[in-house]
Ligand code: SF4
Ligand code: SF4
């Protein structure tokens with residue numbers, strides 16, 4: 001990973017120096033373990049602050065929405081797919097972007113690691129495929145592969161799908177991954193059990209909307225939960241409203257979600273928000289052979305109409 | 316000053332006795348982390364935690380609170396009339412609240428209980444509550460209570476301070492409310508005040524020494540409001556923020572709410588729900604104009620309110636007790652300690 005950061009800095013400095021971009025969007029070191037902060041660099045000094053490690057799970061495509069500057073952006077596999085989606089949905093222009101691709105080595109799950117320890121984690125260090133966790137009076141070495149973000153563990157597009165620059169050789173993509181084991185389990189439940197499952201899943205939700213706001217797809221100027229005329233959803237802690245929020249948001253993301261995991265990473269209550277979006281993602285694959293953000297040439301299945309659609313009901 | 320010793324066996328027994336006269340709230344591990352909740356009969360508060368995920372402000376000021384009910388049925392005589400809802404203001408106690416979270420109630424008090432405005436719900440709940448603090452001997456690295464004008468053994472806002480000496484609890488009686496709570500529990504082994512006080516002092520020093528976050532707030536008061544408002548650092552400081560509001564929901568000193576009516580057929584309620592200055596809707600006018608339409612404006616508002624407007628208006632320090640929740644929970648690592656330093660040192 002350290003080779004990546006040298007390359008990231010070199011490319012960023014060059015782009016800024018040659019005025020190819022006004023800013024580069026990347027990460028700087030966080031103030032707490034397992035956190036980095038998205039930031040921009042406009043000068044070589046800013047570039048010096050850039051870092052790259054397994055704590056760069058935030059989806060940076062989220063920071064591009066409606067921006068007009070010329071921007072260099074550091075992009076993992078999933079970010080690059082959301083950048084593609086952004087371009088298709090007119091949220092950013094391709095010619096305003098220089099995509100700096102990072103062949104991704106997967107991100108670690110800070111929620112999971114936190115819950116593995118009874119006391120506070122004070123420092124987390126990475127060494128190759130090991131994660132060393134330190135606290136007051138303890139030190140433990142974990143295998144990185146055991147503590148990946150759940151979406152990263154099953155990711156099959158770690159290499160950026162579109163890039164103008166790249167910081168390293170492609171990584172080997174994972175093969176024979178069963179991406180939908182959890183979804184199939186839920187699909188197999190009888191309806192009452194499904195209700196219970198989802199109610200349990202979101203019982204701790206405080207409706208802060210961090211999951212929505214961390215998601216690059218959720219750029220609506222006024223989200224349906226915030227609409228007041230008409231008011232679609234109540235604003236209290238009523239479980240019906242919380243449920244409505246989660247189900248509807250998932251539908252709004254269908255055919256667009258890249259399973260980047262930003263929502264789950266952001267949730268302060270550790271809720272597995274992807275259990276909702278993944279079902280729709282699976283359906284899009286099963287029904288339309290579609291994976292979001294892989295190409296600029298085709299529109300997502302739910303925002304196109306074809307007169308030769310095989311289904312009668314839509315004609 | 317009075318001090319009581321409780322051995323750990325009589326702790327549970329006392330709590331059981333209290334069940335008759337108090338609604339007890341305490342930290343409980345739910346799934347993966349701790350939160351404050353009303354304790355079931357016989358359920359013990361789990362004091363072995365660092366701190367709860369969310370603050371205990373909801374014990375006095377719930378996230379959603381119904382205030383009135385009404386009927387829209389015109390066949391009823393009292394249709395379209397808001398009627399206050401009966402609520403339980405019987406004595407309650409929060410066991411194991413941290414000193415920072417207890418002080419936070421005093422930080423928000425000037426807002427809910429001002430000479431010219433009184434918030435009846437907050438005041439009645441607050442007055443019904445006895446605060447039994449738990450002195451922190453293992454602060455987190457994100458705690459900065461001491462520089463925020465509070466501390467791991469701080470007593471402001473507490474009725475009793477519970478100190479865990481490993482083989483027993485020492486309780487320092489701070490107020491009359493605390494005294495009443497003790498007698499209801501039937502704990503009464505008074506100990507020598509000087510010895511207990513010395514022991515607690517020593518523990519306090521050790522705990523305070525563990526708080527290593529240094530945040531300076533001394534210059535905030537003297538800064539010019541407009542200079543800070545227009546400071547150049549806001550663009551950089553606000554960039555990562557996704558305006559999720561997690562920081563404000565988790566914060567013990569954030570007090571904003573929104574009022575909503577909800578109807579089910581003819582029946583309706585008027586309730587208030589926590590709101591957040593991080594949300595675009597927060598300041599949206601009926602005209603469609605939004606004076607805080609951009610992220611930078613909203614982030615600036617949160618920090619200016621906590622670290623400048625509050626300081627100037629109430630002369631009561633900053634609107635933050637240094638619990639560190641916003642730092643631990645922010646999904647993109649916006650750190651109030653960093654922003655506070657930027658503000659405090661701005662313009663030399
Ligand atoms: S989802 Fe894939 S590309 Fe995205 S961070 Fe995880 S491993 Fe990397
Ligand atoms: S981030 Fe978590 S707590 Fe917040 S709305 Fe989403 S699921 Fe609920």
Ligand code: SF4
Pocket residue numbers: 555556557558559560561562563593644645646647648649
């Ligand atoms: S500062 Fe962090 S927690 Fe607060 S609104 Fe912004 S992103 Fe959310």
Ligand code: SF4
Pocket residue numbers: 562565566567568569621634635636637638639640641642651
């Ligand atoms: S601003 Fe942050 S540190 Fe201060 S009281 Fe609120 S949550 Fe705690």
